[in-house]
Amino acid sequence: DAKTTQPPSMDCAEGRAANLPCNHSTISGNEYVYWYRQIHSQGPQYIIHGLKNNETNEMASLIITEDRKSSTLILPHATLRDTAVYYCIDHGSSNTGKLIFGQGTTLQVKP
Amino acid sequence: EAGVAQSPRYKIIEKRQSVAFWCNPISGHATLYWYQQILGQGPKLLIQFQNNGVVDDSQLPKDRFSAERLKGVDSTLKIQPAKLEDSAVYLCASSQLAGGGTDTQYFGPGTRLTVL
Numbered sequence: 001d002a003k004t005t006q007p008p009s010m011d012c013a014e015g016r017a018a019n020l021p022c023n024h025s026t027i028s029g030n031e032y033v034y035w036y037r038q039i040h041s042q043g044p045q046y047i048i049h050g051l052k053n054n055e056t057n058e059m060a061s062l063i064i065t066e067d068r069k070s071s072t073l074i075l076p077h078a079t080l081r082d083t084a085v086y087y088c089i090d091h092g093s094s095n096t097g098k099l100i101f102g103q104g105t106t107l108q109v110k111p
Numbered sequence: 112e113a114g115v116a117q118s119p120r121y122k123i124i125e126k127r128q129s130v131a132f133w134c135n136p137i138s139g140h141a142t143l144y145w146y147q148q149i150l151g152q153g154p155k156l157l158i159q160f161q162n163n164g165v166v167d168d169s170q171l172p173k174d175r176f177s178a179e180r181l182k183g184v185d186s187t188l189k190i191q192p193a194k195l196e197d198s199a200v201y202l203c204a205s206s207q208l209a210g211g212g213t214d215t216q217y218f219g220p221g222t223r224l225t226v227l
Contacts, residue, residue: 002153032213034213041220042220042221043115043202043204043218043219043220043221044154044202044204044216044218045218046215046216046217049213049215087153091213097142097144097159097166097206097213097214097216098144098156098159098167099154099156099216100156101152101153101154101155102153103151103152103153104153
């Protein structure tokens with residue numbers, strides 16, 4: 001079973017920042033926080049990952065709390081094409097590599 | 112760089128029939144995964160290959176599902192005989208490194224199977 005919890009759905013206005021929260025209170029010291037998203041009728045797509053420090057790439061920013069029990073994915077200027085299911089996954093180097101997906105958050109970006 | 116290719120994209124079969132799905136991972140990727148995604152749920156791992164060896168098949172219903180990865184490249188997943196509850200999207204993913212770990216996975220578009 002997934003070890004992260006996310007709200008089932010969120011709305012965001014186009015052009016605004018989308019802030020997607022994730023709780024991972026049982027994350028262990030060597031586990032990363034990974035974010036993937038799945039646009040309708042496509043396979044999941046990697047977005048970003050982090051261990052302790054905040055991370056930013058061309059797609060998004062990841063803010064991880066100091067105690068590492070929660071994180072927030074930020075899409076700075078959401079577009080209609082960002083409408084998708086967003087999955088937060090805690091993922092460790094000690095496992096075989098499989099991703100354990102929860103239900104994710106369905107983000108609806110509205111015009 | 113070409114992505115993960117899967118075929119067919121859609122398949123409709125009667126229960127008790129057999130079906131096979133094909134996956135071609137990104138060139139040079141050592142690890143290949145098959146996931147099953149039932150409508151409304153997140154993907155669930157069925158089997159993981161490292162090169163042509165099985166790393167994890169603990170969630171594969173071995174009485175009806177089989178998979179192989181010949182020569183450590185392409186892979187096929189077979190269901191025989193299919194049941195109604197096998198209706199799902201079957202996703203193939205690959206990652207570059209052997210051993211999985213925290214390596215990024217790249218997913219194909221999936222095959223949508225409907226069992227009637």
